[in-house]
């Protein structure tokens with residue numbers, strides 16, 4: 001069976017995405033249904049399901065390096081990088 005690339009539109013963001021022949025074969029062999037969402041949306045949903053939270057870049061209040069935190073920094077509380085956070089907790 002031959003599979004050709006097809007263009008689908010994502011149910012979540014409405015963007016068109018390519019469902020490649022290779023992917024179609026993969027899905028077909030495993031009996032999966034045609035995806036309804038583009039890859040970024042699928043990954044976002046998967047992350048939400050598995051409890052992974054989106055990371056936000058911010059600057060450490062202690063050493064000034066850029067760090068990523070799993071919450072949106074509100075600005076009214078200092079945010080620390082992992083190292084400084086652990087250092088501070090150690091006191």
Ligand SMILES: [Zn+2]
Nearest residue numbers: 010013038041
């Ligand atoms: Zn999408």
Ligand SMILES: [Zn+2]
Nearest residue numbers: 060063081084
């Ligand atoms: Zn730091």
